[in-house]
Amino acid sequence: MNDPASQPAGAKKAISKLGEFCWDRPWPVLAGWLITVIAAALIIGAYSDRLVSGAGSIAGSQSARIDAELADTFGVRDSQALILTYSDPALNLDDDARYEFIDDIENGLLELPAVEAVFLASDVIEQPRDDKGHALIIALDTPDALGAEQQVPVIRQAIGAMLQDRAEIEWAVSGRGAISYDLTVFSVEDSARSELRALPLALLVLLYAFGALLSASLPVLLAIAARTVAFAGIVIFAGFFDISTVAQAIVTMLAIALGIDYSLFVYHRYRQVLSDAVACNPGDAHDQRRGALIEAMGQSGLVVLYSGLAVAIGMASLMMTPMMEMRSIGFGGLAAVTVSVAVALTMLPALLSLIGAKALDWPGRAKPGRGYTATSHRWCGWGRLVVRHPWIAILSSLAAVLLMAAPSLYTQSGFPDDELFPPELESVRGVQMLEEMEIKGLSAPVFVVISRSDGGAVITEQSAPKLRELRGSIEADSRIAEVSAPRLSSRPSLTPFPMSGAQSLMSESGDKILFRAIPRSDTNLFALRGLAREIPTWIDLPGVTVETGGQAQFLNDFDDGVRASYAPVLFTVLVATGLALLLMLGAPLVSFKALILNLLSVAVGYGMVVFVFQLGYGSELFGLASPTELIPSSVPVVIFAVLFGLSMDYEIFLVSRMRDIYLNCGDNERSIVEALGDTGSVISSAALIMALVFGAFAFSQIVIVQMIGLGLATAILVDALIIRAVLGPALMMVAGKWNWWPLKPHGASIAGKPSLKITSGSGSTGVVGTSAALTGQSASSSK
Template sequence: MPARRRVLLLGVRRLALFVSRHPWAVLLVWALLVALSLPFAARAPSALSANPGTLTNAESARVSDLLRDKFGETDTNTALLVTRSTPGLDTAPGQATYQRFVSGLRDVKGVTRVLPAQRGGLGSRDAAGTLALTVAQIPLQEDGKEAVARIRAYVRRVASPALDIRVTGGQAIADDFTELAEADTKRSEFVALPLIALLLLLVFGALVATGLPLVIGMLSISVAMAGLYFLTTVMEVSTFAQSVVTMLGLGAGIDYALLMVNRFREELARRGNAAEAAARTVETAGRSVLFSGSTVAIAMAGLLLPPLSFVRSIGIGGVLAVVLTVLASLTALPALLTLLGDRVNAPRLLRSTWAQSAGASAAWTAFARRVTARPLAVVVLSTAFLLLLAVPASRMKTGYAGAWGLVPGVESRDALQDVRDMGAGGLLSQYEVLLDLEGKRYTPDQSARFQAVVNDLRALPGVRAVLSPFLTPADLQAAGGGTSDGLAALSLLTQRSFSRDRTFLRVTVVPDDTLRADLAPAFEKRVRAVLEGSGSRFLVGGAPVGGREFSEAITDTLPTVMLAVFGGTFVLLLLAFRSLLIPLKSIVMNALTVGAAAGVVTWAVQEGHFAGLLGLPASAGVLDSSLPLLLFAVMFGLSMDYEIFLLSRVQEEHLAGASNDEAVVRAVGHTARIITSAAVIMFIVFTAFMFGRVVATKSVGLGLAVAVVLDATLVRLVLVPAFLKLAGRWNWWLPAWLDKRLPYLKLEH
């Protein structure tokens, strides 16, 4: 064995010997780690955030800073309360009930100002007012999460059959995202685990062997969630990080355990000694697990590149979950196998364990021969089909969906729909415009110029009102008040329109309706066109601008992330298979899989095809901006599992003397059953996430479920064998000068 190879493999062998000789010590360390992790893991979900994040140097962030520093505005976090009164507000009893509610609302800690709806004003559903929906706009202090929680507690106390109250707004929507993401993850685990256990029982036929993959998955998830909690103390961590940890912990953990337990049972039957069999399992299948986990970790590490803590936290969670899953598979699992020995096959409940047969499958071998008999036709047709599925991805639109990223039936979403029905949906899509006087103080003689800008903005299509000192009745109503409190509103709006040093002028543009992420850029373009014609320097901020900037920041980094992941994966595969063509082929085919899955998600979620069947709302119109990155990273990494399972067997057969064509056929015959078993498990895990109430999580689940089906069937068992047949001896070509300089690795399973 070359010296370089000995050095690289020495660590794996030492680990294998240590774990098999000291199983109790290994398990004690894991038991202590899990015991210490569980209390923190339980706190993690509530500490996660649905806030998409901000960009430090972005225009919207500069506007927020100026509003705070120059205007003294610290209460820009707005909650909207939708009330349904019976009798209506135009009756004395109805008005008295509503006023008592408003009076108590003003006393809720954290509420700085209440703008009550006026009788006969905004929200009246009919002329008689017997059924009225009213809106209260409540600017909150900086700690909006706690304030909204207190508001909701107050609402629960005062709500009655005569006054139904629901809460919405940016903070309420974010809180619902966080709560539902946690609940959806728990529900997904509850749905998936029994189905996975049943499948594992069919695979192994024995109860003990069935339980081991589930144990490994739970170990990695528990410790990874504790890691997420500690991460929340130093940065904002996305709610999606929890879903990624669960997906990878269950999916990859069970896949790796499936491979390891299968190899242990083979080695135990061959050697008869549990410790030797466990050590050999780590040296062979464990090496494949280590390499597969490395590819997944590289893919998830790509999410660390975007300059957003929200996205980076998902990458950190993914890397953490993969590292812990690999570590548990290489230490805790072989330690358990060493102690169990023959008992891993007890109690034997089923005799048919088709997926764990050590021999080749005659059916899959025959299938591989048919595929490789017409390789060119297979490659062309398979590639064309994947490209066809990927076509809708070219129409993908991304952005922050807000409340429309939740399914109907969620309070903040349904309340916002009521707000829209009342014509006040624009309250959550306001544009904050700051006119910069370049250090000069505003004087009354500039009033005409200022008013001209306001009038031009008010005349734009889709504008409900413009909040400025130059008020109209429509502006007053859009601000949440009626004409009866016009003087108070005038005073308030005048104060908010001029900075303390009077060097900045502020105008708030309120659209007719809540702007979907795909519609907001056109509206913003019209606003900017007016401002550019004013001759003044300006800044534009607000929630729609921040959402666009966030989406663009992620989209702009996607090519960099992809190149980094492609580069890292290419190097690993080059080291493993000592070939230039194999890494290129793997990258291209994995990209085809991800593209096809992205196309299906775009077609189903964004464009609404079969939305009702999938439990998806048809009103979002966009995909969550982090979805393309997340789908690419998770699926690209996980699909390498099947790639390594198959290619390592092809290489093994080829090095043993088989021709290229025969090596491909034999490899499919030996690996197809375990690949399909692992894929079914992955499919169950991902499909379980489609039953949630957060659209982004459902979208990720749908995309990954589609991708794993395509990857484990059409790509890995059809397209790859056909391509390997076409490539022939070029599969293993490596320039001599490079061959001498690369370290030597060997993968076995």
Template sequence: MSARHDGVVHRVLGRVGRACAARPRSVVTAWLLLAAAVVTAVLAYGRPVDNEVALPGSDAQVARDLVDTHLPGDDGASGQVVLHTPRGRLDDASARATVDEVAAAIADLPHVTAVTPPSAEQGTLSGDGRTGYLTVDLDLSPREVDRRLARQVDTAADPARAAGMDTTLGGALAAAADRGDSRVSEVVGLLVAAVVLVLAFGGIVAAGLPIVTALLTLACAVGTVGLAGHLAGVPGVAATLATMIGLGVGIDYALFVVTRHRELLAGGLPVVAAVEQSMAGSGSAVVFAGGTVVIALGGLAVAGVPILTTLAWSTGLTVVVAVAGSVTLLPALLALLGARIDTWRVRRVAAVHDGSAWSRRADRVTAHPWRYATAATLLLGLLAAPALGLRPGQTDGGDAPAGSASRQSFDLLAAGFGPGVNGPLTVVVPLDPPAAGPADPRLAAVRDGLAALPGVASVAPARPSPDGAIAMVRVTPDTAPSDPATADLVATVRDARPGGLTVHVGGVVATKADLTDRIVDRMPSVIALVVGLSTVLLYLAFRAPVVAVKAAVMNLVSIGAAYGALTAVFGWGWGAPLIGLDGPVPIESYVPMMLFALLFGLSMDYEVFLLTAVREAWQRGADNRTAVRTGLAATGRVITSAAFIMVVVFASFVLHDDPVIKMFGLGMAVAIAVDATVVRGFLVPATMALLGRANWWHPGRGGRVPPVG
């Protein structure tokens, strides 16, 4: 990017800031109306979620498409009511009467199309007769099953509880009943963020601006993501992840702008001029920082995994809206407040000066760069070391919180039928010529061939489609869905050719196994693309290739620490009870790749703000070490405050019941904490001090960055 183009970015944002400051009430009103419209739409139409995993081009998707084509009635949602009697059998006369009463009550509920009681013939009654489940067929898609319907079904099962039976929901009904929200995490994160902002700014009014901006933009973004669930499949984790990121970046971006604005006001500038200059400087940094996050998320498109694409656009939308709020809504609020931004002060905050703690740290790091670079590298290597044992997998109901419907049904079914019943494989057999009926000898040969495979607990009779073009066989493994042996069985079945026929394996377990394979295969391409695009963007921002490449390497180091924490806590179970888990939990296969894109983008935020301050000192004529020292001293306090807020926001989501949300929260909290302390506080300034003028080298420039604008 040329100096002229770089200046254009600053000038445009300065003009945007001045325009918003000139009409502050109109801008604020527009944002309020937009937020009100989105929230009203969400309240009226809801936020449906769809946790079904599609994977075009995979064998599991082929199986699913064949079933949808030839057995179209199988696409509705179904749930279960799991029953366990501590005495007798469920098919005894008295127990059967109770079960029939429950089935009749459930059948009368809206959206219920059929209720099938447990029976040995259907394979829904355990061998000892003490555990079974009613199958509840619905005229809804899985994403349309809500908590209200789940509660109605659960209430209809009260006669079974009154008869002394253990009763819980299973399948889609359990997922709906357990569908929680992130309100507790949001409240905890906001409260701590408010305290940190008050301490950073010294006043309640100034501290409130980032929170107000973040909440308004978050309502618009997350509400839009929720409404998108009516048009496309949006998993439940998408809105929670968008909330997590939206709160973090929304507060952080506003924090940087407000900090710069107050400094300019303290220097004697009029309010509108201070708004214009703060937007031209910090506003430009916000746009570049947000751009790196969006670009990093955009790199997930090459993975060819729909769930990652959905998480990428939903989270990216939240970041875009947060940036828009920081460069339009925030300037308007700053103009409305004017000099009153420093009212309601609770403490005095000293400006950065030569005697500050960050100045002293900058002096030590730049005076002894080898010492600090070596120590930081060793520490980061130690934190990242567990990542060598990272093994992606898939979670199941056994990893859900104790007491949840998903966990209770998983445990009851596993005890009564074996762990594999919670993750059956759907084997689809194309038939040419079509089968004439269930007596086709090929169907018996397929069933016998599958039953003989190691790792198979049972095989249900083959079910031909009405046109005879396919047969569907339910295979129950010996092992739980999260057990790697179950994924191995998927591959074994596909290679077996039972009865001499080609088979396709579908179902949740097979789809997630294919998802894991694809992610492992595409991960190097995604990393290369994200690193490459982000490096180019940094080069365009700072026009210094060494700085751009070094920043990319530093971000990889922070991500390594996050992967190490994931492996140690979730893979090995270190400290798992402290975050509400019983022990080790498989790391969901898409989490590492999504974390990589998020963290690479978020880590660039602090890199951009630090390097912007260093470059400004360098452009004013300071030598390299002085520029590094000045930049670190000027940004250390605000970066630390911003990082602490983001760490708390992310860490608060560890309180969520969903293990996958815990993974995202912990991984991002660790990475940001490491990035803002060890990496930005020691490793970056130490390496910049060591590189000297090479930091700003560019062919044909004589070693100095031309002035901006």
């Protein structure tokens, strides 16, 4: 029944054959999946520690280069250093006891292979508030920042063992590496809690939709299987290259949402075709079930394949970025969508082969096709309203969408400061102790490396005045508490012995010097990032290069890297998705319209993130005492990459149905109304489930996860209920037959009404169910 105007005949036939294969051989298929899921669970239990916690460094960035320079030339390992803060009134009053305590800690830590040195915070900063606590700097000898982050639990375990009998001492290990480690580990635990919130809510929606326990449970069980196998996949690949633990959160989020969605698409179509077949031609139940499954696979299964391709394109685009965390999100998302598609197209047909219609409707409160006639009536009625008043529908829906997207114009990009991090994190507690000691800036110094490329001395009679002026400018800045620098004079020093200090501030040859600027305790990261960009512009010396390093510069490099990826990610996703749509639909105008509508969905999701978190309207509902005032630069690109593919699900599901009906009847208006009647209920149910899954993550305790969860949940609901149900159909009504150019309908028109085709097997389906809904007749009377 395939012809040049049909969906790609080869792909449709292959998917139908796949469904037929799994239906005819259910036990081998299910046995293969059972073995895979059990093996995946064992792999996760045994090798999940392969995932790395932390952000590491950004290859090729200025911050990474300066980190290496600091370690190699000056012996400064700030990116590989931790800070032990401790407080005990007895130690504060007894210097001898405190120094004995310090000696014990130092000796114990130096036994660890990764610890290079332990020294007092007072070696690098003046006048800490000793009455509030004390701090030790633990310098690590690790290959890079990521290696240092992996030492955080080792250091904490060693200190905990040394202080197990000193319960009166309050202590915490903090620092740049510790914060990064804690956030990634906490996000994994938080995603598990979000998963536990999401699954029961999804099950309740499915129970309401189907009215039967087994029917409602199937998509959830398949989603859990997909999540397990996908997570094992990233654990296996983590043995070959670095994958961050943040991948687990995205796998959990997407595998549950997509696993339910894709299974629901195929299952919904299967029950719908089976209902029509039973009503029109009562006969052998097994043959009808088999034919319904093959029919559903040829239509909804193909939609799942193309939808999965759209999501995969978005996820793969994130792997183009230079940041390990972003690549990990892309890799995790790619694993989630791949396994979710495989589960829906193989595991589900095998299960349906073994489960009869009566069992699917147990405990008897539902009948085959429960609710389809009623929901088709309602959605067809809605469709008729939209096509009768297309311009009203376009203007009203577009106004609503643009209003929700408008806050994105006020975006202030940045990174939320540590007061927005979960207070239960040990590293955050340590930063709070540093703040009480008025040396919070110790955890985020700004390093200024000044060097000559020709190997000559940086400090000369000509350069010394300007270097002193630069140091004075930094010291006078309101964001800085104090500055450490070498002696800025070319004259010999009269000091008979070298100045004390934890590290050198000048290279042996004098071709490089270092300023260490310690921020004030009340200076936030946003202000520090600005300072890191400004300092190199404060001096102009021929042949001399000024570069900054430290946490502030790392965040600048991260933002620069993310922003640089915007264009290639956007271009890749739009072009690849557009080609996939064109291949599937064969109609340029509809494909282009789908891309535009998807961009509107992304704009809505991101606009609501800015509205709630940056501008603060409703931020208290998510546990924030105040607005973030900033949106991390990674949030919009992640929302775009994830959401663009997800929202394409509903577009493909709806438009491909319109296309089938139009090619059968040649009536654009009727195809719009009938397709809405056919797919409206499953799209709205799937969107609600997906929004609940993402909404569960919106109540996470990690602000960035909250932003992504809220953006995705809001956009999915708006996409399904406004963009696909109002704006898209109205635009198609206005475009008329040009929607499908250059395709031509092959159905005959009789007496002004479309002919209805009913076939079984893998051929083209008819529109009996929706036609019945339009005329108010039952499927059997339509026959």
